Amino acid sequence: MLSAFAKMFRMPWFLFAFVVAILMVTAVVWKGDPYTIALDNMLSPPSADYLLGTDELGRDLLTRLMSGATLSVYVGFCVLMLAGVIGTVVGVVSGWFGGWVDMLLMRVTDIFLSFPGVLIAICFAALTAPDVKNVIFALGLMGWVSFARLARVQTMAVKKQEYIQAARLSGVSGFVIVLFYVLPNIAAPLIVESVFTIAGAMLSEAGLSFLGIGVQPPEASLGAMLREGARYMLMAPHLVVVPGVTLMLLVFTLNLVGDKLRDKLDKANLQK
Amino acid sequence: MHWMQPKFYVNCSFVILLCKVAKFLKIIKVCVLALLAFFVKRLLWIFPTAFGVVTLTFFLVHIVPGDPVEVILGEHALPVDRKRLVESLGLHLPLLTQFKVFVQQLLVFDLGTSFYSGTPVMEMIAMRLPATAYLAGVAILFAMVMAVPLGVWAAVHQNKWQDRLALTFSMLAFAMPSFWLGPVLIIIFALYFQLLPVSGNEHWSSIILPAFTLGFAMSAMTARLLRTSLLESMASDYVKTARAKGLSFNRAVQRHAFKNALLPLVTVVFLQAGALLTGAILTEAVFSWPGLGSLIVEALGKRDYPTIQGCVLFIAFVYMLMTLLSDMVYALIDPRLRYGKEGV
Numbered sequence: 001m002l003s004a005f006a007k008m009f010r011m012p013w014f015l016f017a018f019v020v021a022i023l024m025v026t027a028v029v030w031k032g033d034p035y036t037i038a039l040d041n042m043l044s045p046p047s048a049d050y051l052l053g054t055d056e057l058g059r060d061l062l063t064r065l066m067s068g069a070t071l072s073v074y075v076g077f078c079v080l081m082l083a084g085v086i087g088t089v090v091g092v093v094s095g096w097f098g099g100w101v102d103m104l105l106m107r108v109t110d111i112f113l114s115f116p117g118v119l120i121a122i123c124f125a126a127l128t129a130p131d132v133k134n135v136i137f138a139l140g141l142m143g144w145v146s147f148a149r150l151a152r153v154q155t156m157a158v159k160k161q162e163y164i165q166a167a168r169l170s171g172v173s174g175f176v177i178v179l180f181y182v183l184p185n186i187a188a189p190l191i192v193e194s195v196f197t198i199a200g201a202m203l204s205e206a207g208l209s210f211l212g213i214g215v216q217p218p219e220a221s222l223g224a225m226l227r228e229g230a231r232y233m234l235m236a237p238h239l240v241v242v243p244g245v246t247l248m249l250l251v252f253t254l255n256l257v258g259d260k261l262r263d264k265l266d267k268a269n270l271q272k
Numbered sequence: 273m274h275w276m277q278p279k280f281y282v283n284c285s286f287v288i289l290l291c292k293v294a295k296f297l298k299i300i301k302v303c304v305l306a307l308l309a310f311f312v313k314r315l316l317w318i319f320p321t322a323f324g325v326v327t328l329t330f331f332l333v334h335i336v337p338g339d340p341v342e343v344i345l346g347e348h349a350l351p352v353d354r355k356r357l358v359e360s361l362g363l364h365l366p367l368l369t370q371f372k373v374f375v376q377q378l379l380v381f382d383l384g385t386s387f388y389s390g391t392p393v394m395e396m397i398a399m400r401l402p403a404t405a406y407l408a409g410v411a412i413l414f415a416m417v418m419a420v421p422l423g424v425w426a427a428v429h430q431n432k433w434q435d436r437l438a439l440t441f442s443m444l445a446f447a448m449p450s451f452w453l454g455p456v457l458i459i460i461f462a463l464y465f466q467l468l469p470v471s472g473n474e475h476w477s478s479i480i481l482p483a484f485t486l487g488f489a490m491s492a493m494t495a496r497l498l499r500t501s502l503l504e505s506m507a508s509d510y511v512k513t514a515r516a517k518g519l520s521f522n523r524a525v526q527r528h529a530f531k532n533a534l535l536p537l538v539t540v541v542f543l544q545a546g547a548l549l550t551g552a553i554l555t556e557a558v559f560s561w562p563g564l565g566s567l568i569v570e571a572l573g574k575r576d577y578p579t580i581q582g583c584v585l586f587i588a589f590v591y592m593l594m595t596l597l598s599d600m601v602y603a604l605i606d607p608r609l610r611y612g613k614e615g616v
Contacts, residue, residue: 111324115584116550116591123332123584126572203449207554210451213572223451230455230558237459244452251447259443 019249020073036060046238053238056228061242068220069246072202075136079201080194082140087147088183088190094148095155096178106152112145118204125213135214139201150193154186161185188265195258199251206247222247310603318596325588330374333581334367383582388574393582396567403473404556404563407486408548410479412541414487415494422491423498427533428525430503438495445492450551454485454558471560482559486551490544497540502533535605542598546591 036059046053052061094105112120124138158164159182167177208214209223217224222243229239341357342349358364362373377384383393426438461481462470469478505511506529514524549564556565564583571579 107320107324110321111328114321114325114592114595115328115588116547119550119584119587120328120332122550122553122568122572123329123580126575126580127333127577199447203447206449207451210449210554211557211569211572226449226451226455230451233455233459234463240452240455240459244449244456247449248444248447248452252444255443255447 019253045236052242053236055225055236055239056232061239064220064225065222065243065246068222068225068243069250071132071215071220072205072222072247072250073198075132075139075205076198076202078136079139079143079205080197082136083143083197083201084147084190084194086140087144088151090144091148091151091153092155092178092182092186095152096159096174096182098156102152105148109145109148112142115142118142118207121204121208122211122213125208130213130216132215132219135205135208138208139204142204143197143201146193146197147190150189151186154189155182158182158185192258192262192265195254195261199254199258202247202254203251307603311600314596314599314603318592322589322592325592326375326378326585327371329581329585329588330371333577334370378585383585384578386571386579387576388579393579396579397564397583397586400562400564400567403561404549404552404565407479407482407552407556407561407563408545410483411487411490411548412545414483415491415544416541418487418491419494419498423495424502424525424530426495426499427502427506435499438499442492442496445488448489450485450489450555451558453488454481454555457481457485458558471558473562478559478561482555482561485558486548486555489551490548494537494540494544498533498537501536502529505529505532508532535602538605539598539602542594542601546587546594549587549590 044054052065055061055064090105090109094102118139121135121138121142124141125135128134128138164177164181167181172181205214206221206223206226209221210227212224212227215221215224217228225243226240229236229243232239341354341361341363345353345357362370365373374384381394383397385392386396389396422438422442426435429435458470458481461468468481469475472478502525506525508529511524511529514528515521519527552561552563553565553568555561556563557569560566564587568580568583570576571583
């Protein structure tokens with residue numbers, strides 16, 4: 001049994017899938033509605049009817065948890081799409097053209113880098129109407145920088161390779177070279193980065209929602225649930241503990257995936 | 273013979289000493305000049321970046337939809353009042369003129385005044401900053417106290433269960449959001465055991481929970497970094513030499529590896545000090561800590577644009593300053609960097 005667990009631990013993809021699968025299976029089996037209010041059932045502890053108890057409006061915590069976790073993963077992927085595309089384009093253009101284009105783009109990147117972490121997202125989310133779309137946009141605004149830097153360095157390294165020169169000599173246009181020669185060869189580190197981006201975006205989304213400038217009630221978000229739950233810490237500690245553990249588990253497994261992926265891909269790079 | 277007299281030898285060795293001192297001074301001069309050149313170059317870079325940060329913040333605040341006048345006066349305000357307010361806030365001017373005024377004010381450290389209280393934003397920040405600085409300082413202390421033993425422990429037992437345990441722990445800590453850890457700590461230590469105050473900053477022990485919460489994620493990251501850098505220096509030639517000379521493993525790690533492994537830690541501490549200000553926003557919100565973070569959260573709730581803008585700018589500038597300091601300290605410690613071999 002223990003060795004099976006140990007093996008599972010070595011396959012983080014499996015672990016992540018496991019966590020998501022548990023959430024999905026419970027979601028299917030547990031056909032609850034995250035918005036049904038039952039005021040006679042406020043803050044009830046876990047029971048057979050409500051596997052994880054209810055929140056301050058008598059809503060089933062488990063269904064809210066699942067809807068919140070789904071939203072969290074959704075936000076993570078959307079932010080990745082936005083940040084990944086912007087960042088990769090900026091980085092590849094910067095690295096490929098070099099010269100003043102590189103100089104200009106890197107200064108812009110530096111400016112974004114001078115804002116620590118979620119500060120710029122907080123600023124943006126605070127100033128726009130609080131909803132999921134703006135949260136994704138705010139986090140994308142902040143997340144593209146790391147992609148840009150990574151893509152730039154990688155492109156600059158790949159640019160010097162002989163196969164690029166060979167392609168150039170045989171008359172392949174620059175655009176095609178970038179698309180079919182550069183991009184596939186810089187993909188590995190970008191994929192690793194994107195796993196960490198999803199994890200980071202999930203944490204940041206929860207943070208924004210916790211501050212009240214992210215996803216708004218009644219929609220369930222892990223951060224917003226923590227915010228609401230913190231008010232009833234004394235009476236119903238499970239309202240705080242459960243969403244936090246779920247978020248932590250998701251982020252933790254994603255980070256594990258990223259770490260293992262990095263080891264694998266780095267090894268592949270070294271063997272080249 | 274006079275040259276055999278002891279006095280002559282003394283004089284001669286004195287000359288040699290002088291030569292040595294002169295040579296030493298020359299080396300120092302070269303080093304200091306290189307260092308100065310690096311510092312000046314690095315300092316000059318900060319101006320375009322700072323201008324970019326200011327521009328970005330300004331346009332972010334002014335371009336996004338949302339009418340501050342409506343926020344202040346409410347939807348049913350009289351047109352006369354609206355007009356007066358628009359003019360007093362300078363919102364009727366073209367955006368570029370507003371930007372010019374904004375930059376001019378910034379140059380004399382004027383961040384504008386709050387929509388609500390009417391107090392200058394700079395004053396509000398100055399009032400709240402000590403609490404946040406105190407919190408961040410104690411958090412860094414906590415983080416170091418936890419991270420250094422953990423990192424060393426993991427590195428010394430590389431690839432054994434201790435190492436895995438430490439790594440797993442640090443990954444868990446890294447995934448643990450402060451707005452979860454904070455409430456859980458409150459539940460355990462303040463509500464259940466009733467050892468520490470729940471929130472606020474009235475008693476000296478109030479600092480413990482917030483500082484631990486804030487420092488926890490940082491300790492995870494620092495421990496990982498220390499482990500990596502310690503492993504690197506443990507595999508280096510000078511540690512091998514020390515071991516070959518007969519030093520015990522522990523002694524070699526203590527005397528030679530550890531000192532050099534601390535180098536990257538210095539930069540991280542500076543960088544983290546800047547990042548902690550952002551982390552403090554969430555932690556302060558959890559513990560109602562009366563610092564800069566609570567100021568921002570309060571301003572967010574009231575849509576107090578000048579205060580938000582001022583605080584964001586202030587934090588960005590502190591962060592920039594910390595990055596600058598970390599670069600400089602690193603250049604001071606690590607001579608390779610200042611000669612321009614920045615690659616890797």
